[in-house]
Amino acid sequence: MFGATVIIASADSNFRQMVKSAVKNLDYIVVGECADGPTALKMARNFQPDMFIIDDHLIGVPGREIAKILSFDRQCAVVLAMEFEIDKLDEFLGEMGVVGVVIKPLEEEQLIMTVQVTEHNYQRIKELEKEIESLKDALETRKLVEKAKGILMESLGISEKEAFRKIQKQSMDKRISMRAVAEAIILAYDVNQKK
Numbered sequence: 001m002f003g004a005t006v007i008i009a010s011a012d013s014n015f016r017q018m019v020k021s022a023v024k025n026l027d028y029i030v031v032g033e034c035a036d037g038p039t040a041l042k043m044a045r046n047f048q049p050d051m052f053i054i055d056d057h058l059i060g061v062p063g064r065e066i067a068k069i070l071s072f073d074r075q076c077a078v079v080l081a082m083e084f085e086i087d088k089l090d091e092f093l094g095e096m097g098v099v100g101v102v103i104k105p106l107e108e109e110q111l112i113m114t115v116q117v118t119e120h121n122y123q124r125i126k127e128l129e130k131e132i133e134s135l136k137d138a139l140e141t142r143k144l145v146e147k148a149k150g151i152l153m154e155s156l157g158i159s160e161k162e163a164f165r166k167i168q169k170q171s172m173d174k175r176i177s178m179r180a181v182a183e184a185i186i187l188a189y190d191v192n193q194k195k
Contacts, residue, residue, distance in 0.1 A: 004119070007032040007047060009040040009063065010055030015081070015106070019053050022108045026115060037061025041069065049076050051119060053111075055104075056082035067099045074129070077122035079114055081106060141179040148182035151189045 006028045008019045016033050023030065028051065032043045036059035044052055044066075052070055056063040067080040079100040100118030102111050145167060152163035167185070171178045 004028050004050035005031045005047065006051040006053060007034070007040070007043050007049045008053050009034050009037075009043075009058055009066065010081075011035045011057050011059050012055060015055050018106060018108070019081075019111065022111045023051075023053070023115065025108075026112060028115075035059050037063070037066050040066045044070055044075055051077045051079065051115065053079045053115070054081070056080060071099045074126070077119045079111075079118050081111075141177075141182070144182040144186065145178055148185040151185055155189070 004027075006023050008016045008023075008030060010016050010019070013035075020030050020033070031047050031049055034040050034043055038060055040052070040054065040058065040061075040063075043049075052067075052075075054063040054067050058066065063080055064082065067078045070076060070078045077100070079102060081102050081104050084103045100114045100121070102114040145164075148167055149160055149163040152158060152166055153160060156163075158166075167178055167181050170181045174181070
């Protein structure tokens with residue numbers, strides 16, 4: 001991803017230098033480096049990078065904890081560099097959310113591939129989350145329109161088709177969404193019921 005921003009977090013300056021060199025080959029822009037967990041979180045919130053590459057060995061807080069927070073907050077794509085621990089792998093994967101993992105000692109090609117795959121997966125997940133929100137919104141709108149149609153059918157003694165057309169016409173005439181019209185009908189009905 002050309003021009004993407006990245007923050008590198010590691011207590012090891014050699015690790016940070018190696019990662020910086022690798023991501024420059026991907027045309028990433030390193031906007032920050034740090035050695036400890038609390039600073040890593042502050043930098044993530046202040047700089048809002050596209051990618052965060054974290055060594056598990058940080059001062060103060062393990063990198064995996066920072067990776068977990070960033071992953072669940074969906075702040076950015078996250079790659080975690082760690083030693084391979086087969087006995088903890090299932091527990092680790094269950095807790096991590098969406099994080100690319102690269103095993104230490106790092107090899108530049110492995111890191112570059114992991115960064116690219118993680119960025120792709122992160123973008124895909126963000127797209128899917130937007131689609132889910134859109135579908136939820138459409139479903140909620142449909143429910144409200146159905147409820148408003150029912151109110152109009154009952155109170156005006158009209159057919160479902162006529163009720164829908166009334167909502168649709170009101171929406172077009174006032175240049176507001178059908179959802180807003182439906183909400184207004186429901187609100188007016190509720191107010192009248194309380195009188």
